[in-house]
Amino acid sequence: MDHATAPLRRDIAEQVTARILDGRLPAEARVNEVRLAAELGVSRTPLREALVELTDRSLLVAEPRRGFRVPPLNIDEARKLYPLVGELEALALRWSAPQDLLGLADRLERQIDDMQATLDEGGDLAGIDDQWHALLLSACANAHLMRLIAQTKPLLKRYDVLYFGGPDRARRSIDEHRRILAAIRDGDLNEAARWLVQNWVNGAAYLGQDPQRSGR
Template sequence: MRAMSRPVGLPVLAESDLVRQVARRLTDAIVQGRLPPGAKVAEAAVARELGISRAPVREAARLLESQGLLKASPRRGFFVRELSSQEVDELYDLRLCVERHAAVEAARRLTPARRDALRRQLDLMHEIARRDDPATIVEADYQFHRLICEAAGNGRLLRLFDGLASELRIVIGLIGRLYDDPAEIARTHEPVLAAIEAGHPERIVAHVDHHLGVARREVVRLLESLAPPKPSRILPPEA
């Protein structure tokens, strides 16, 4: 008899829009590190834990595969995607391009309501940091950056950001591991918002470059440290 897979803390779902609800639960588990890169998403175990049939779990897995979070393996099922350090570096390269422009446009279009929304999100990040909840604060981090893209007023740019963020959600969970102090994540956003409020394009770009550049370097370094060592090359004996 096969042993049952270990639960990962997924709450039971109600009977409405099951596929999207399952996708959301699995995404949360990935972002929070409960389903780490390379982990198998066992349909039967997930369905049993959520109290539903396997069909919506399979559809949710296919949806997350299309978003780049899962990878299907023939006859083996779905696995949490493993991103290489090069792939993450490329994602951050594109993210820098998107968010530089978004932040400058957000400053140009900044209204009191949008400024208040950004301030409230930053206040929320500080509040979550005081509760010492790293998984939630990195999700709040994502929402802060998305608000900047929303404030830019460009729907296509927002969809581009969401596409990049979908892949980066695997990495977002690692961001919490870059800082021993959760409040540091919130503090690193203060200069970005201050520059947007001041409305100086050069200063905005400089702060976005620094903010994302630090995360880019550290996440790539962390991924490289987690990668298995490459096998040593065995040289043929000298004649």
């Protein structure tokens, strides 16, 4: 592969990923390469390279002589991935310097307050939750671990509507975030990591449930 095309390929992959995660390319949709290339203003060659990359990341499925399609939603797979991400994030938390985490505490608290305000206004918490977890992990200097987390988390993004589908679930999630932060302020990273894993495990438990009948 021409190294000169790598930045373009990565940019295309990011744009296609965004379409998958926000539903513009819905589950089980077949990718129309001609149309997508025209939308992105690129040629077919770097587009196909980007699509192959996304198959390696499990965001697309390649079918011989039929091109690419978005994989179906799979609740069972998601229930396995949520705890995995929790364990990876907990590992990143344990590998962060306690003083660096303390330096983030006030910003983490403000974002939790933003979550609460958004919930009170009936808004969507998914974006703020992503920002909170990104900030929490920003103190981890292990680039290999952070890359693994970044590659795994997008697989779960399509399930956000099932995870944040009701106010009771969201309130419980906010409480878990506050417990994580309290443990960080106390200097107890093991307790913070335990609640971080629990937050993700609870997310897996709520997948596929009726948000009006079960809380988060």
